[in-house]
Amino acid sequence: MSTELVRVTIDERDVHVPKGTGIVETALAAGVEIPVFCYEPRLGAPVGACRMCLVEVEGMPKLQTGCTLTAQDGMVVKTARTSERAAQGQNGTLEFILVNHPLDCPVCDKGGECPLQDLTFRYGPGNTRMSFEKLTFEKPIPISPTISLDRERCILCYRCTRFSEDVSEDGQLVAANRGAMSVITTFEDLPYTGAFTGNVTELCPVGALLPTQYRFEGRPWEIVDVPTVCGLCPVGCNINATVREGKVKRILSRNHPEIDEGWICDKGRFAYTHLFAEDRLTQPLQRVRRHGLEQVSWEQALDEAERLLRAARGRIVTVLSGSETVEQAYALGRLLRVALDSHQAMLPEEISGALDAYRLPLSAIRDADVVVVLGDVPVVERAPVVDLWIKSARRAGAKLVHDADDPAVAEAERIVLVWSGPGGRGGATIAQLAEKLGLAGREGCGAFYLPGTPNGRGVADAWAACCDEEGEAVEPIGLLVVSGDEAAADENVRALAEQAEATIVLSMYGGLAAGWADLILPGTSYLERDGTFVNLEGRLQRLRRTVEPPGLDELEWISQLAARFDVDVAPYAAAVFAEVSERVYGGLSFGEVGERAPLRGYPDAPEHVGREALPEPAQKARKGEIRLVAYKPLFSGAAVERVAELQFQRPQPELEISAGDARRRKIATGDHVTVGSNGSAITLPARVNRHLRDGIARVALEHANGLGGVVEIAKAEEVPSA
Amino acid sequence: MSRFHDEVQAIRARYPEGSRSAALPALRLAQEKHGWLSRQAIEETAEALDVTPAFCYSVATFYDMLHLEPVGKHTIDVCTNLPCALCGAQRVIEAFESELGIHAGETTEDGEITLRAVECLGGCGYATVVAVDDRYHHSVRAETVPEIVGGIDGGT
Amino acid sequence: MAEHKVLLAGADEHDLTQLAEYRAIGGYAGVAKARAMTPDALIAELEKAVLRGRGGAGFPMGRKASLIDRKSAKPKYLVVNADESEPGAFKDREVMGKVPHRLIEGCLIAAHAIESRDVFIYIRGEYLTEYEILSGAVEEARAAGIFGDVEITVHRGAGAYICGEETALLESLEGKRGQPRPRPPFPPIQGLYYAPTQINNVCTIATVPVILEMGAEEFAKTGVPSSPGTAIFSVSGNVARPGNYELELGTPMRELIFEHAGGIADGRELKAVIPGGSSVPALTPDEIDVRLDYDSLGAIGTFFGAASLIVVDDRCCMVQLALRSTKFYMHESCGKCTPCRVGTRWMVQILESIENGTATHADLELLDSVGDNILGKVLCALGEFAVYPVHSYLHKWREEFVAHVEHGGCPFAGSSSLEGIFAPSDQHAHTPAGEEALV
């Protein structure tokens, strides 16, 4: 779009817009609404399919679709408000759309928030002239365990198929047949699988594609949508949690144009039922001698915690998950460091402050000329929405390369670097690369490190900010405090717990630490917390309590415990944040964080976070060798494991191998292969991935059986019996 | 890799890189190989074209000549569009129905012949037009139907 | 006026599918002539000839070439529309089957004009024999080194009328479902693979060598000034001698039907002529004193279309005619835009109720109004092609529609020539395994 302004007249009102602006947007600028169904600019070029947006344009004999027109100087447009012909066209279209639409609005989950209902209400005919049989289909049919399709309600706007084809590029949701018999479908009866499928339920302008979890769960006047931020990965997509009677019923996107453009992944959308998991802890559990755990009251639990803390003063080690809010981490720090003089912590991961010089909003990826993706974990598994930005960059003509020495990099103006996977030293590696390429201060250039945790950076900031003292290594560990389910699920942490005299675990689920904790305090979900998160861009965002947690929230009991040690910790996120902010975020107030948080720099942020980078050189495979990358899949973790409807999304036990490596070993997709190193081996079916580079093989962590590093891969002599 | 795969790569090479222009020729090839576009045929085509099976399926269901259901070894397509119908295509198709003992849209029990009523075949001046395995017979009348059926390999 | 063969010239006497024979009658001379000219000069010559597109819309071919964005950094494409699927049309098939080299020659000349090196001929999938002849000719000409740096690819469709619509054709050629694109952008700016593309009908391109041979000035003197040249008219239906007749544009329709095509067959009476393929408004017997060219037909409210006349005699029930016609367009609707997808099916339902006697007078108004809601509101013209003829039957033969309503059924009582109305059984209703469409 050019910057040249042109004058367009819409219903006798003049507006000036940049040349090439869509007429739907131009009309909006003039305060006129042109109704649309198929038009959705986020899906790429308009298709002009539904014909709802018909307008009259001076000098053109036929009605035109507003959605496909762009602003030209002197254009005179009349919408249905001022043009009899346009109104007729629109009424005719609406009548056609309703011809086969069933009258099941009273039992339709979309009812009340349905664009078709709204437009029919506003413009539609009061009666129908259609007296013949409507098209009928079996309904609703599941197109996956999470999404159902009602073909009778479908108005064939092709939004869903365009999403599948042109945004997520999964190519699975398609139209079949033609003419009146056209239907939306997947291939055969395979479920619609992928990281982003749920977005089609929001794109659908009628009740054809709906989330099965929300079926008959609420009417629009009974619900509230609470704006918050997803806490399941480091992107921090902006979301709304639909709440009815104190329960989360649905997660919707809440378009932050710089972060997510209104797309969220299926984990963020569908995993909320982890809140209602059967093994969700609502009461503290305490070990009673050797007979295992027993439910105790909060009062008892806090007494026990106080006893354990007192006993281990100075010898406490804290393990953080990186899924705590900034405020939780700070409050814990106040309790354990200030009150109990125990400074040693295992932070979830290193995050280098050097990245700050290359800070960009994620949306800038779309405008890149070249995107360099390093690290060997698929971007979609670490930070799903980043993958969508990279895809949209590629569709816009950007080159995607996996080697910073690629000649395309030297020629490009706008260069974006992305590090996805271990071995990146918390972003230090990629920051160095950015420095070498001279990207600092260059327009459209930047670097992103995709951390493994949602708020690793915020947690590190807060932990560092709460106390100036440094402790010494603790040996032996008097008390291990494990915060969060991710940490509790970590095998290394369990090993530590064995060495510790006692262990306190903060966990949402009892099962995780049942065998080894002495005291388990029920944790909360990100959906139940007030506070802030720092995402992978370095953007500080606001989490809102969408529903009450079943027990005390962390700030509340930390505050109570701290009081027993004469340390002041406010039980409210706003107050805690104010303290952190004073030291880290330039005194920004809680209220100022914002509903759609901007990307700010924080000049006073301590340089601390780049604690000594771990010497973690990526094991370079020599020519002919293959390095196995065992990655943590998107669909994994404590929350996902507790959502039955998401199990079909979990990765298959299979080994991804590059086309070249497969050819050399005469391996084809479906063949069984043995993967081995140091005497241990696993046998898995192989899948040849043309997009994987030679020398790398990939497997989901849960199927890796502990293997990693350089491995031998060969076609299996014997196929294991299932 | 299979011969089918190689053939598809040869077709792809005729079109600009990265385009999906080989989709129709590849689906046609798969259909020739399998007789119809079975699930396996579609999956093989998708693999050779580097697209999803759903994409191939979606394309295939758009076109009349691609079969998503099994068809006979031979196909008889009778044009029933206006110009042929004005000249009696109805009687021609009825003659085929009684000759073959099936209705239009069906396949003979032995799986040999599928009879279909189709839209204009582009031979309107020579009604009725009948395509047997895509070869046109012009000016077909009810009386000439047995001869046509008899001329098909293994015809009943 | 006698037949005037220029497009089909020589085909009766020689086997012009053979390169040698085509050369022997002076074939491919136009290529050398054209290549000696600059593209600009060539386009100017083509513009002077006012060769109006034979695919239906009648847009001048030379002007279209002048719109090609030749400065674009992208490749330019020439695409020949050989999808010929309009009921009543079978002229392109004859050209490809009899004079394939004339079409290829036209491609090479047109490619030179728009500075294209890639020509695609999209031939409907059903034309197997013609595909073989044309591909054979392409091979032969390529082997003879006539192409120079141009490449011609013959691409087969797979059975979908809509792929004759130029943007649907491009989508199909790109390997997708053949659904039209919104325009603008028009193909000369953004066509095949989003690059500048010239699309023309087979007969349009096959006429290009004729222009080079005659010179644009001479060419423009044939036919009528607004539409010079000849056209191959396909005549079908109830005439004594149906077939293709190449005649100068401007030939009287009566002459074509009653002299060349031998008049109405079996001594019946003329009832209607659908002059441009089944998609255009029909003419009554007292409207056929009209010249066969774009403007003359346009002046009486119909279209030149595909130069294909379907002649209907007095045995035909016009409601059945409307129903069979609409069933075709319903079957061929691509399903992308609402009015066509929904409207054609609704029209079929209304027409069925008229034919079987359950309709009321209000349904006749409804039929009219549903058509109006399609006209001018669709993404491509297919939806309108469904309506044009039906509106004309409804208005010009209204008493027959009314009679159906008043008799509670078809007044022809089983004697109509269309009785039975067979339509394709396969309605593209494949449903994925485990699901069933309950139509």
Ligand SMILES: Cc1cc2nc3c(=O)[nH]c(=O)nc-3n(C[C@H](O)[C@H](O)[C@H](O)COP(=O)(O)O)c2cc1C
């Ligand atoms: C539904 C529909 C079907 C069409 N079918 C054909 C066709 O089979 N052959 C053809 O040449 N043009 C067909 N056209 C016209 C083309 O869109 C286009 O105008 C033509 O190919 C341009 O070539 P010309 O300028 O040489 O006529 C069709 C148009 C529509 C709307």
Ligand code: SF4
């Ligand atoms: S008018 Fe018919 S064929 Fe044309 S785009 Fe619309 S649905 Fe498709």
Ligand code: FES
């Ligand atoms: S919104 Fe313009 S055609 Fe659908």
